Every structure is written in structure tokens, then in C-alpha cells.
Amino acid sequence: MIDDFTGRSPSRFALLIFSALILLFTLLFSLPIASSSGTSTPLADAFFTAVSVICVTGLSTVDMATHWSIVGHILVYIGVQIGAVGVLTLASILGMVISRRLGLRAKLMAASDSNPMRGHRGPVAEGQAVRLGEIGSLLATVALSLVVIEVAIAILLFPRMIIDGVPLGDAIWHSFYYSAMAFTNTGFTPNAEGLGTFANDYWFLSTLMLGVFLGALGFPVIYALKRHLFRTRFWSLHVKLTLVTTLILLFLGAGAFALLEYDNAKTFGSLNASDTVFQSIFLSMMTRSGGFASIEIADLNGSSLLVADMLMFIGGGSASTGGGIKVTTLAVIFLAALAEAKGSPDMEAFGRRIPPDVLRVALSVVLWGATIVALSCIILLQMTKAPLDHVLFDVISAFGTVGLSTGLTGELDNPAKYVLAMTMFLGRVGTVTLAAAVAASTTTRLYRRPEERPIVG
């Protein structure tokens, strides 16, 4: 029982920190000085914005570019950095706790010097809390990566802004703002017209994609790549699974979007072949959880919206700024089905065997995600009577902290705003804390019940 409490404390700690940050930013966004009109922002909108910023989602119930004052914009900028670092760190801490516990439980964990979460292994007692020093060290590493990558992305964006005639001050601010919004996978734009003039700029969009891609890989993968970029034999299974699944989803998604939208006059219909391919890849990447849009989402065909729903539900990498059930979760489930089809007793990938208890965690995460999305959809459908394609898209966008919208989010009543905010919150901290909570608790029993096999399927 006591073991249960200490074991679950990291996930409770995460929930507490997130809730406190959201309340703080709700307060800050409510201040008259934060809005461009100089009046206090309504509570529902301030709360929704705070959740969207701290959970690096990018959905909004107000016009983000025009509603906020300079103070408001700076709050957004700081908020997404805190949200991203916090998310990465907490997720990493939780991941560390999971690795440790599972490692202890399984007593089989192979050494892997490319995964930072493996660096802290050693003989620790079950239920031992993560030491404060470790958290500090992890936080510093994560923050440093974030600064380095964001500055690099900003440097890539800046000359383009200057060439396009953006004034120097705006160019600097917008470069850093876009960079932060890309790497943290938030997706707000500083201009009222969204990506506007940059919507067809290959250099600009490619740089944004790079930022989103790195952010969505997750800290363990970034860390591994930093140490062993070209020495793939040092890559851990997690790194390989994340990269391969991310790339497969990217190109499958892009192919589907190109196929379904090439003759849609409202979206890619007027583009030539190479522009269609590029914009399809951009759209596919943004559903990973970036949230920038170079087209109106509501103009997409229903079929493309459904493809986007699936991609957004899957989301980014573990311990990343991306949301969703995570690419490795999907990979594990797919590997399980593959093993079953082959009649193989083990799940295998890249010459490694994945222990079966990982499948149970993956399944719990999917069940949890599907339940949140289904309940949120049912409630919002009943509240708004809006069409299912729009409700499902915006709900999954919230759950996966993607931030793309069909326009529904901007038209919600106050109660519906709270429902969607709760969806973002659960989507962001939910699956991670759940995974931690379930992995950290262990029931020991001295006997096993007799086995019996139901028929399934």
C-alpha cells in the first residue's frame, strides 16, 4: 500500500505541476494587460488558451494573432517553452521510473548506452523515488537541447524573412516565435493570416517541418541521435522503432493526402505535381502534432479528414512534444499482430525480442485514448449538434495536442470549451501518467488461478 503511493508519486507530481501551471497561466491570460483591447479576457477563453499553451496544443477559441497584446504573445511564447520542457522532462522522469520498475520486475533489461533513461539503472529499491538531483540534471539537458535546436531553426528562418521584406524587429521575433512553435509542436502563428505569404515557400515550410519532426521524435531519440547520429549500431530499439514508424506514417499519410486531394479544387486541385507532393508531405507531417496549416482544414475531403484523424490519434514519439498514443505504441501493437499472423511466440523487431508485458501497456494506452476521444466526441456532438467529421477532427486534434481545426473550436460555447480543454489535458498528461501509474504498481500474489481459454473473434 505504501509502495503503491510512493510508486505512483511521479505521476501525481506531474499532474500537480501541470494543473498549477495551467491555473497560473489562466490567471495571467485573464489580466487586461495581456489582451490587445486592454480588457479582461473571459475566463473560459483564458483557461482554454492556458491549457492549449501549456499542453502545446495550438487550438484556440480566440484569434491568437489579434486578441493578445505584446505581453500576451510573450506569455504564449514562454508558456509553450515551459510546457514543452515540462512535458519532456516529466515524461522522461516517468519513463525513467517505468524503465527502472520494469527493469527490476523483468530482471532482464539489456544495457543500452544510447537511451538516456537507461543511464540511471542500478540496484535501486522498489518504490524508491527519483532523486531531485536527477530531475535537475535531466531538466538542464532537455532545456539545453531545446535552446540549441530552437536557435538553429530560427537562424534558418531569419534570412528568408529578411529576403521577403519583413522589417528587422519583426523578422527576429517571428523567427524565434515560429521556431518555438515548430519545435514545441504547438503551431500558433504570429500573423493574423496564419502562414500567409509563407504558405508556398519551400524553404520556410521545410524548416518548420524539420523543427516539428525533431520535437515530435522525443527527447530519448534526440539524445541518442546527438551521441550516435551516423552509428546506427548504437541505436536502441526505441530509437529505431520511433524513426521507422514516424517515417512510414509520414509517407503513407502524404501518399493518402495526395491521392485523395489532387483533384479537390479547394485544396491541391490548382497545384502542379511537385507542389502537391510537397504540400501532402507538409500536411502529413503537421498531423504528427505540429499543427501548422497551409490550407483550410475544412476544405479537405471527408476521406482526408479521416486519414488525418488516424494520424493525429497516433501522434508523435514517446517523451516528445507530440501527443497521441505515440508511434511506438502503434508499432508494438502492429508487431504483436504480425507475430500472431506468423505464429511466432515472440514480438520481434530489428533482431530484438519485445517482452509481452510491453504489449499490455500499449493496449492500455490505446484503450485509454480511444475512451477519451469517444466520450469527448459524444459529449460535444450532443452539446453542439455539429457534424461528426468536424467534431471528431477537433477532438482528436485536442487529444493529440495537434492544434489543427476545422473551425469548430472557434465557435464553441463555454461549456464545450471546458470539455475540449479537458480533452487536451487528458491527452497530454493522461497517457504518460497512465503508463507510469500502471507500470509502477505491482500486485504480488502467492498463487495463480487455474487457466481457461475463452473464444475470441
Added chain:
Amino acid sequence: MIDDFTGRSPSRFALLIFSALILLFTLLFSLPIASSSGTSTPLADAFFTAVSVICVTGLSTVDMATHWSIVGHILVYIGVQIGAVGVLTLASILGMVISRRLGLRAKLMAASDSNPMRGHRGPVAEGQAVRLGEIGSLLATVALSLVVIEVAIAILLFPRMIIDGVPLGDAIWHSFYYSAMAFTNTGFTPNAEGLGTFANDYWFLSTLMLGVFLGALGFPVIYALKRHLFRTRFWSLHVKLTLVTTLILLFLGAGAFALLEYDNAKTFGSLNASDTVFQSIFLSMMTRSGGFASIEIADLNGSSLLVADMLMFIGGGSASTGGGIKVTTLAVIFLAALAEAKGSPDMEAFGRRIPPDVLRVALSVVLWGATIVALSCIILLQMTKAPLDHVLFDVISAFGTVGLSTGLTGELDNPAKYVLAMTMFLGRVGTVTLAAAVAASTTTRLYRRPEERPIVG
């Protein structure tokens, strides 16, 4: 390799029989004598009807009550019986093969005299084909159950028809027709106006529900209940899981429908409390895969449609006339998540431990089902540009062989009819044959790869 072929032969046999039956009935429905107009029915409609009848789905692209002649109606009546018996038998045979193989593989299968699939255990060689005599005996038992139950249901319906003033000849024919459509979970009605005058008749609707309920439980459960109706200690885990999950879903669904529809003027808005409760239970039961409707499906709120989608996707019991991923599949996945949350090493239910390989089969079935539904939805959305709620509903109705429709199916173009027919076919034979195919094939390997644990969630 040879073991692989013989092991998979039952599922290939099932596919072959189903395909042959569908082609035969396509031919028969194409004959001028089968239609009330005396002209040949277009191929797409004849094929769709044949698939719908043999897969006991109940969706239609023509007005079933008026389009067909008496010969056509008799073909439908015979077709659903063959489809139901065939489905039950083939599913049972496949289930038997699975039980055997898994039993051999696990070498742990507990004796359970209440499951007919367990009656054939014994020392059999891996890959041994099911003997023809066993198929015959199983077929006879299934056909007998079907006749006994359908006659009983018809006897319950008949006096009501007479009281309601239906002419004697019609009353007899309609009693047997409704009975067959209920127990086989097909859901066609003999009248042009659907349930019409019976839409508020408690006795009539309750009898239909009883038929649908028994059909959707599945043959192994019916068999067990026949032998040990009131001796629950003889019930196998499969029987208990099926009954409990079915009842939980029935009442959860009914509660959701009552809550979401009680103030919908087009559906339950004008009903009093007890009628609302009764109609909610009826609707919930019909999504199990019965397919009768006492209201217009398109009048339901979007939220209720989504609830219905979820219920239809789950479907009925294993080796039943119901479709979907099956209630035990859901139960196993839920039990796995529960075990994970409790930190328990084993999935447990009713004092029994469920071996972990059952989870992998369940997961494969769900992944297979979700893939079929997603692909079918994307294709039909692109073909029809119809709203997602209608497309999703009719696709899941087809996959789960439910037969309820928002009206979309009746308006499809010919190519779309074939897509939906394929969805019915895959939904009906797909999960069962997949389950058989995956369980029947075994890869043996002399070494195991080193273990490594990716991060999920």
C-alpha cells in the same frame, strides 16, 4: 510448410463455401422470376442482396419488401437460414480447430464439459484436419437448434399477428419470416413499412429481442445453456464472459440512448418514460447485430449514432449469427487493461486465468476490424462525399452485419455497392477466418532473440 497448409485449410474452406453461396444466390436473385416486376435485377443489386442475405446482414440497395416476388422472398428466407447455419457451423469448426491447436500448444487446457468445442479434445496430431463426420454432426446439432428456436419464436409471434387482424396465411408466413430474421440476426422485414404497426408493441418487440439475443450469443453458449441452464457452476469461462459482457453492453447502450435521445422530438421525445426505456433497450439490442429498427436511424442525434457505431463494431458472441469483433474480444482487452492497472501479472475473470496469447489473438481481431472499417470509410467518403456520420454508421453496420442504415446504402452508386458488399463479406468471414488462420499456424524456432524494451505511450 505443409503443416501450414493443412492448418489453414478450414479457413480456406470457409472462404470457398461462402464465395460459392454468394455467387449462387447472386445468380438466383438475378432471375426475372425473383423480382416482383418480372424483369432481371441489375447485377450490382443482385450481388449486394446475395452478400447481405448469406452474411445475414440485412442491408439493402433495393426495397426488400416490394422489389422481390414471392420466389424472391422465399430465396431470402432460405438464404438467411443457410447463411446462419453455415456461419455457425463454420465458425464452430474453426473455433474447434483453434481450441485444439491452442490447447495443444499451451498443453494446459482445463476440461470443461459445457463447451461443445471442448468435446473433441484428445491426442490429435498438429495439423490434423477436422474429420468430415464431425462437421456433419456439428451441422446437424446447429440446424436442430435453429429449427427449434425459430419455431418457438414464431409460435410466440403468431397469436399477436392474429389478434392484430393479420390474415391467417400472412400471419403464418410473417411469423416464421420475422422469427428467422430475428434469430439469424438479419433484420429484414416482410412489410414495406418495416416494423410498422408493431413498432410500439411490447410483446412483439420483446419476442424479436429474445430471438436476436439468442442468435447473437453464439452456438457454444446456446449449447451450454441448453445443458446447464440453471447450473452456473458448469458454465465455462466463455459462457460467463459472453453473457456478462452482452448484458453490460445492452444496458450501457440503452442508458446512453435514453440519455441522449429522451428530448429528441424526432425519436423518443414524444414517448413517456417507460416507452423511452423500452425503446432504448430495443435499439441497444438491435445494434448487437439484429438490425430491426422501430425508428428512423437518420433521426438519431449524432451522439447516439456514435454510440451505436461503437456497439455495432463490438457486435455479438463468438460463433454466433452476430458480427463485429465479438464481445469476448472486447472483454479480453478490457481484462488486460484492468490487469495492467492493478499491476497483476495475469488476466483474470471468474476465478480463472486467461493465458496471454489470447490477448494477442484479440488484438489481431481488433486491428483487422479497425483496418477494414477505416479503409471502407475512406473509400466510400471519397466516392460519395456523403457526411461522415452516415458513412461511418453504414460501414460499421455492414462490417458488424447489423443491417441498420441511415439511408445511405439505398442511395449508393454501383461501385460503392461493391465496396460495401466487400465490407460485409470481410466483416462476416474475416475475423473468424483470421482468428483461425493465425491460431492454426505456428512457427518453431530453436533460439530466442535478446530482449529489449521500447518506451510506449
